[in-house]
Every structure is written in structure tokens, then in C-alpha cells.
Amino acid sequence: MTMSRAPASSPPHVRNAAYKQLVAQRTRFTITMTLTFLVLYFLLPVLAGYNKPLMAQKVFGNVTFGYVLAFLEFVMGWVMAYIYVVKARTFDRLALEAQQ
Amino acid sequence: MTLLLAAIIVAITLGVTFWASGRNTSASDFYVAGGRISATQNGIAIAGDYMSAASFLGITGLIALNGYDGFMYSVGWFIAYLTVLFIVAEPLRNLGKYTLADMLVYRLKDPKVRFYAALSTITVSTFYMIAQVVGAGSLISLLSGGVLKAEVAIPLVGILMIIYVVVGGMLATTWVQIIKAILLMFATIVMTLFILARFGFSFSELLGQVEARNGVEYLGAGVKYKNPLDLISLCLALVLGTAGLPHILVRFFTVPTAQDARKSVVWAMILIGAFYVMTAFMGNAANVLVGKDRIIEANAAGNMAAPMLAQYLFGGPGTTGGEFGLAFVTAVAFATILAVVAGLTIAASTSFTHDIYNGVMRGGQATEAQQFRVARMATVAVGIVAILLGLLAKNQNVAFLVALAFAIAASANLPVILFTLFWRRFNANGAVWGIVGGLAVTLALIAISPNIMGVDPPEKTTGRHVIQAPAIFPLENPGIISIPAGFALAVLGTLLGRRREEDERSFEEMQYRAYTGAGMDGTVAAHD
Numbered sequence: 149m150t151m152s153r154a155p156a157s158s159p160p161h162v163r164n165a166a167y168k169q170l171v172a173q174r175t176r177f178t179i180t181m182t183l184t185f186l187v188l189y190f191l192l193p194v195l196a197g198y199n200k201p202l203m204a205q206k207v208f209g210n211v212t213f214g215y216v217l218a219f220l221e222f223v224m225g226w227v228m229a230y231i232y233v234v235k236a237r238t239f240d241r242l243a244l245e246a247q248q
Numbered sequence: 249m250t251l252l253l254a255a256i257i258v259a260i261t262l263g264v265t266f267w268a269s270g271r272n273t274s275a276s277d278f279y280v281a282g283g284r285i286s287a288t289q290n291g292i293a294i295a296g297d298y299m300s301a302a303s304f305l306g307i308t309g310l311i312a313l314n315g316y317d318g319f320m321y322s323v324g325w326f327i328a329y330l331t332v333l334f335i336v337a338e339p340l341r342n343l344g345k346y347t348l349a350d351m352l353v354y355r356l357k358d359p360k361v362r363f364y365a366a367l368s369t370i371t372v373s374t375f376y377m378i379a380q381v382v383g384a385g386s387l388i389s390l391l392s393g394g395v396l397k398a399e400v401a402i403p404l405v406g407i408l409m410i411i412y413v414v415v416g417g418m419l420a421t422t423w424v425q426i427i428k429a430i431l432l433m434f435a436t437i438v439m440t441l442f443i444l445a446r447f448g449f450s451f452s453e454l455l456g457q458v459e460a461r462n463g464v465e466y467l468g469a470g471v472k473y474k475n476p477l478d479l480i481s482l483c484l485a486l487v488l489g490t491a492g493l494p495h496i497l498v499r500f501f502t503v504p505t506a507q508d509a510r511k512s513v514v515w516a517m518i519l520i521g522a523f524y525v526m527t528a529f530m531g532n533a534a535n536v537l538v539g540k541d542r543i544i545e546a547n548a549a550g551n552m553a554a555p556m557l558a559q560y561l562f563g564g565p566g567t568t569g570g571e572f573g574l575a576f577v578t579a580v581a582f583a584t585i586l587a588v589v590a591g592l593t594i595a596a597s598t599s600f601t602h603d604i605y606n607g608v609m610r611g612g613q614a615t616e617a618q619q620f621r622v623a624r625m626a627t628v629a630v631g632i633v634a635i636l637l638g639l640l641a642k643n644q645n646v647a648f649l650v651a652l653a654f655a656i657a658a659s660a661n662l663p664v665i666l667f668t669l670f671w672r673r674f675n676a677n678g679a680v681w682g683i684v685g686g687l688a689v690t691l692a693l694i695a696i697s698p699n700i701m702g703v704d705p706p707e708k709t710t711g712r713h714v715i716q717a718p719a720i721f722p723l724e725n726p727g728i729i730s731i732p733a734g735f736a737l738a739v740l741g742t743l744l745g746r747r748r749e750e751d752e753r754s755f756e757e758m759q760y761r762a763y764t765g766a767g768m769d770g771t772v773a774a775h776d
Contacts, residue, residue, distance in 0.1 A: 170763055175670075181334050186487070189327045193483040196320060196469035197476020203316070204468025209452030210459060212467045214316050215528070221323045222521050228330055229517050236338075236510055243764040 166245035174239055185228055192217055253579040257431075258408065258586070264423045266415060285422055287508035291515020293422045294499050296429030298325070298490075298516070299523055300588040301383040301551075302650045304432060305581055307524075308557070309550025311531020312543055315458065315466030317473055318531055322524035324486035329520065331491040333513045339669055339762035341500045341509035348497055348661065349603040355668050355758045356751065358676035359608055364683045366603035368660045369494040371687065372653050373596035374634065376495070377589055379649035381405055381638035384585040386551065391578055398642045405586065406635035412590040413597070413627045418502060421590045428587045431580045433523060435558070439577075440526045442561040443533040454529065457536045466535075478723050482651065485727030489654030492661030495588075495595040506765050533557060555581065589634070597626035652694055655727045659734035660686030667738055669762060672755045674742050681741025686734030693726035 196203055196214065203214035285293070303325065310318030343351050349365035381402055388401035396404075412420060447454040458466050465471055473479040490496060500509045534543065534557040546552040555577045559565055562573030601623040606614040614622070641649065664682040667674040694700065701719040723729075760766060 167760070167764065171759065174763060178334050182331070185327065185330045185334075189323075189487060190480070190483065192320065192323060193479045194476070196317075197473070197479050200468055200470045203470075204464060206467075209450070210455040210467065211452050212316070212455070214468050215319070215451075215455070218316075218319055218323050218528075219525070221327060222525055225327055225330055225517060225521060229333055229514050232333055233510065233514055236507075239763075240507065246760075246764045247766050 164246060164248075166242050166248075170239060170242035170246055173242070177235060181228060181232065185224065188224055189221060192221060253575045257579045257583045260427070262411070264416070264420055264427065267420075285419075285502040287503055287511035288515055289422065289426060290499060290503045290508065291512035292429045292519065293425040293502075294496065294512055294516035295519040295523070296425035296432075296584075296587055297495055297499065297591045298520055299429065299432055299584065300650075301380055301387075301581060301585045303524070303527075304436075304584060305383065305387075305551045305554055306549075306650075307527045308530045308534060308554040309543065309547075309552070310472070311527060312534035312538070312553040312557075313540055313550045314472040315462065315532075315535070316469055317471050317479075319528050320469070320479070320483070321486070322527045324483050325490070326517070326521050326524045328487045328490035329513060329517045331488060332496065333510070333517070335669075336491050336497070336665060337500050337509045337513045338506040340497065341503065341506040342762045342765040343758070346498075346501055346602050347599050348494060348665070349599065349607070352664060352668050352679055353607075355754055356674075356676040356679055357754060358679075361676050361679045361683075362603050362607045364680055365661075365664070366599045366607075368656070368683050368687055369599040369603075370596045370630075372492070372657050372661070373494050373592045373599075374630070374637065375649050375656065376493070376653040377592045377596075377630075377634045378637045378641050379653070380585050380589045380592070381634050382641050382649070383551065384582060384589075385638065385642060386547065387578065387581060387585070399639065402638045402642065403635050405589070406631050406638065409586055409589045409593055409634075410628055410631035412586065413593045413631075414624045418594055421587070421594055422502065424583075424587045424590060428580070428583045429519065432584055433519065435577055435580050436523055436526050436530070439554075439558055439561055440529045443529050446533075446537075446561075451529070454532050454536065458532050461536060462540070475722070477728060478725070481723050481728035482725040484731055485651060485655040485658050485725050488662055488727070488731060489656075489658035492657035492665060493653070494599065494657075494661075495591045498595045498598065530554060530557060533561075537561070593627055593630050593634075596630045597623055600626040600630070651725050652690075652699075655694070655725055655730055656687060656690045658727060659690045659730040660684075662731075663735040663738040667742070668758075671742075672752050673747070674738075674755070675745045675748065675751045677745025678738045678740075678742030681744075682734055682738025685737030685741070686730065689733040689737075690726050690730040693721050693730055696720040697726065698722070698724055 195217070203212060203217075205213045207213050207216050303322075307318055307321050310321060312318070340351055343354055347366070348369055349362045352365050353359075353362045382398075384405040385398040385402035388404070389396050389398050392401075412424060416424075443454070447457070455467055469479075473482075499512070503509050503512055531553065534553040537560045538553065538556045543550055543553045543556060546556060555574050558573035558577035559570045560573075563569030565571075601619055605622045605626075606612060606619055610618075660683050663686065664679050667678060667682070696719060698719040701715040701717055703716055703718060721729075
């Protein structure tokens with residue numbers, strides 16, 4: 149079974165430049181993106197909880213600020229996923245280099 | 249007609265199950281379909297796992313009855329996928345394991361961790377499952393005009409799900425999930441187009457009519473959630489819980505590579521996002537076209553809003569079109585519940601067989617045939633437990649059980665996953681404290697919350713609080729307290745535990761593998 153698997157083929161203590169770059173870039177990217185989306189996302193419940201008049205403010209016709217903000221959250225989700233996919237190509241390349 | 253259509257869908261999915269049974273030859277096939285599901289298929293299946301009865305029936309109903317507040321569930325459930333995409337999907341796939349416990353033990357090398365991680369997986373899956381089984385039961389009993397009572401409907405759903413999983417394993421479950429996700433998207437898109445046509449393709453016009461019927465407060469926040477902390481607590485559990493849900497995590501082990509894991513999350517985000525945007529149309533249209541009173545009359549929690557809306561859009565009650573619409577949407581909802589429950593059952597029985605039976609009881613020495621047999625037995629056992637608990641919970645509000653599952657996942661699983669992946673000093677003691685503590689704090693807070701405690705007026709008979717006393721903890725969802733508590737206990741346990749050099753060395757090893765995928769040669773099956 150999986151438990152008896154041999155150690156990874158490339159010894160992990162090999163610390164080449166590509167691997168160091170991968171860890172540094174990936175860690176920074178993950179932290180930045182995660183904090184950004186959490187802050188932007190929590191605008192919604194915080195405003196919904198503490199600024200109800202703003203959420204009920206009509207922006208386009210009968211469409212309220214609350215709905216505009218909620219739809220923008222969806223757009224933000226798709227855009228951030230796209231940014232991640234683009235950035236991940238760099239990570240994939242570095243990961244390949246790291247195993248050379 | 250409804251029951252006939254539901255029967256046809258069940259028959260098709262059972263057919264898929266028997267087809268898949270011929271291709272299930274190893275334990276790996278059963279657990280993760282041999283790691284050979286494609287990224288697109290897996291993405292649709294993830295979306296299918298996620299667009300459960302709580303999403304389709306529950307959110308539509310919440311928006312129909314409460315306006316904007318219901319839509320906040322949609323946003324939270326969608327945004328949660330960013331957490332999954334950024335943090336857990338690729339590293340988990342790179343570690344190439346079957347379960348959450350595998351991944352933790354790969355780093356922490358302690359059988360205690362395996363046992364508690366499996367326990368937490370089974371607990372979360374079971375709570376999630378009870379909600380689905382209860383939902384299916386009430387759907388069937390409502391549709392059969394009360395002929396099939398919940399006492400009959402719940403075991404019926406339970407038995408069907410056991411058949412899917414025991415016979416078909418993960419491959420069949422994945423295909424059932426895909427078929428159902430496509431049917432559900434189709435139904436949602438058609439309904440949304442009909443709604444748009446009716447309101448001159450203007451969301452503003454639709455909202456105008458919501459305002460005319462219910463008042464302007466339905467267009468903004470605050471109809472359902474008066475206490476801002478309640479809302480923030482719920483949103484925390486939604487956005488952080490998904491990354492700890494076992495049946496979502498197990499889906500990353502069914503694809504060949506980390507790139508595929510990433511692609512499947514992106515596919516899922518496209519589908520889930522489109523679906524949840526449409527809930528804003530469906531919920532508000534159900535409010536205007538069907539009306540709150542009729543929706544509440546059919547089911548006090550609003551669960552029948554979506555099927556009733558379909559009935560209305562296709563011609564109204566009594567017309568052939570209307571009855572067909574009702575039947576189709578209900579049948580899709582039914583298939584949804586079955587598929588989601590099957591996915592949960594796999595996650596729970598895999599965790600039991602792989603982690604507790606093989607990993608802890610047999611020291612990793614069980615043969616393929618033994619594991620396969622135990623996996624099937626565990627499925628039957630999990631199914632029976634879900635049926636029994638479902639019968640006990642048949643009068644409970646299902647949304648509370650789902651929110652409970654999310655809160656447990658966010659408090660007990662997420663801190664441990666994050667620390668395992670990113671904290672060098674983290675150790676087995678911290679993992680046990682995090683899992684057990686997170687689980688205990690969440691369950692304790694739920695037990696003293698308004699979900700369980702409260703004083704009911706004497707004339708109310710259904711949905712009674714279990715404990716007739718004022719709630720001690722004021723919030724419905726414990727996330728705002730239990731999630732930080734889970735993180736804090738994991739940190740405290742780590743610091744109190746012994747610092748060992750080998751733990752930090754295994755961090756290096758794991759990180760190398762998680763980031764590069766080194767040592768992965770294609771599928772999980774290839775390692776056996």
C-alpha cells in the first residue's frame with residue numbers, strides 16, 4: 149500500500165535556485181491573494197450587518213448597492229481564479245526545474 | 249408523473265452504476281476511481297457535489313422568503329472556492345494520497361493523528377449526509393401528497409445510495425454526479441431564461457416587483473439576519489469550511505496531476521458561479537410569481553420554492569406544462585440529493601476503511617481484497633447510521649445541519665491542514681489538539697445555541713427546540729468563536745508538545761513534494 153512508498157526520487161535536501169524561488173514566490177502569492185480576497189469578501193457581510201441603508205441604496209433602477217456588490221464578488225472570484233491560473237504556469241515551470 | 253420521472257432518472261443512474269461496477273477492480277478504484285478521472289469531468293463532479301439540495305432548494309427558498317439575505321449564502325459558497333484553489337487543491341494532489349488523514353500522516357507520522365483525522369472526516373460527512381437524507385425524505389413525502397411518509401422515504405433514499413456506492417464505487421459516483429450536475433444546470437438555465445423573458449430581460453424590473461409586493465427592505469440586507477455577528481459568523485464558516493469538507497477534498501485525489509486538480513477547481517468555479525448568480529433570479533421570481541404564502545404553505549422552510557416556480561413558469565398548477573416542470577425539477581432535485589449523499593458516503597467509508605481499518609487496526613497490512621470488502625461493509629454501515637439519524641432528525645431544519653458541517657470542517661480540519669502544509673514547527677500533538685478541540689468546541693457551542701435551546705410557545709408542535717430553556721450561546725453558527733478556537737488549540741498543542749527534529753525534517757520533505765509533485769508518477773494506483 150501507499151504507506152511503504154519509497155522516498156521522493158529527488159532528495160528533498162537538494163536546494164536548487166528554482167526550488168527556492170518556487171517556495172518564496174508561491175508563499176508570497178498565496179498569502180497576498182488569500183488576504184486580498186478575504187478582506188474584499190468580508191466587506192459584504194460587514195456592510196450588510198452594519199450599514200443597511202447603504203446596501204438598500206438603489207444604484208441602477210431598482211438594483212440596489214447590495215446586489216451590485218454581491219455580483220462584483222462573483223466577478224472578483226472569477227478574475228482571481230484567472231490570475232491564479234496564469235501565475236500557476238510560472239509555478240509549474242519552476243517545479244519542473246526544481247526536479248532537474 | 250413526478251414519481252415516474254424520478255424513477256426514470258434513478259433507473260439511468262443505476263444503469264451507470266452497474267456499468268461502472270464492471271470496471272471496479274481494486275481498492276484504489278473504489279476510493280478514487282484509480283485516479284483517472286479527467287480535470288473537466290472532475291470539475292463538473294465537484295460542482296455536482298456542491299450544488300446540493302441545500303443550494304438548489306434551500307437558497308432559492310431563502311431568497312424567496314427573505315430577499316437579499318438569502319443571496320449572501322450564494323456569494324459565500326462561491327467565494328469559498330478561492331480558499332480551495334489557492335491553498336489546498338494542488339498541494340493535496342501532489343502528496344498523492346487517498347484521504348485527509350493520509351496527508352496529515354505523511355508529514356506528522358503518528359497513528360493517533362490518522363485516527364482523529366478519520367473521526368473528524370466521518371463526523372463532518374455524517375452531519376452533511378443527515379441533512380441531505382432528511383431533505384430527500386420531505387421532498388418525496390410532499391410530492392407523493394403525503395402518501396409516502398418521511399419514515400418510508402428516508403430509508404428508501406438511504407438504500408438507493410448504498411446501492412450506488414457499494415456497487416459502483418467512486419467511478420459510478422463521479423458519473424452520477426456529472427449527469428446530475430448537467431441536468432441541474434440545464435433546469436436552472438431554462439428557468440432563468442423563462443424568468444428573464446417574463447420580466448423584459450431586466451433584473452431591475454424583477455426587483456421592482458419584489459419591492460411592490462414585500463417592501464423595499466427585501467432589496468437590501470437585514471430581513472433574516474438582525475444581528476450582524478450572526479451573519480459574519482455564518483460567512484466565516486461558509487468561506488473557510490469548504491476547504492475542510494472531506495467529500496470535496498477526496499475529489500482532488502481522483503485526478504492524475506496537480507495541474508488537473510487546479511483545472512478542476514477552475515471548472516467548478518465557472519459552473520458554481522453561474523449557478524449561484526442564477527439563484528438571485530430564481531429566488532426573487534419565486535417570491536413574485538408563486539408568492540410567499542403559497543411557498544410557506546408547501547414547506548415552512550421554503551424548500552419547495554424552486555419546484556413550485558418551475559410549475560408556475562411552464563403553465564401553472566393543473567396544466568400539462570406546469571406539471572411537467574414541477575416533475576422535472578423535483579426529479580432533478582431528487583437525483584441531486586442521491587448523488588451528493590453517495591459522494592459523502594464514499595468519503596466516510598474510504599476514511600474508515602483506509603485510515604481506521606487498514607491504517608490503525610491492520611498497520612497498513614490489509615490485502616486489497618480485505619480492504620475492498622471492508623469498504624463495502626463500511627458503506628452499508630454508514631448508510632444505516634445516516635438512515636437512523638435521518639429518521640431522528642426528520643423534523644429538524646436541514647439548513648442547521650449543513651451549517652454545522654461547515655462549521656466543524658472549518659474549525660477542526662482547516663487549521664490542521666493549513667499548519668501541516670505551512671508551519672515548520674507544527675507537530676502531531678498540535679494536530680490532535682486542533683482536531684479534537686475544534687470538534688469539541690463546535691459541537692458544544694451548537695448544543696447551547698438557539699438551534700437546540702430556546703423556549704417555544706406552547707401551540708407550536710413542529711420544529712421544537714430540543715432543550716426548553718433560553719439559549720446560552722446567542723449565535724446560530726458558532727464559526728466566529730469555534731474557528732479561532734480551532735486555530736488556537738492547534739497552536740497551543742504544538743507548543744506544549746515535544747519539539748522534534750524529525751518533524752521539521754519531514755516538513756522539508758513534504759513541502760518539497762507538495763510544491764513540486766516530485767515522486768508522483770501519474771496515478772495513485774501506480775503506487776500500489
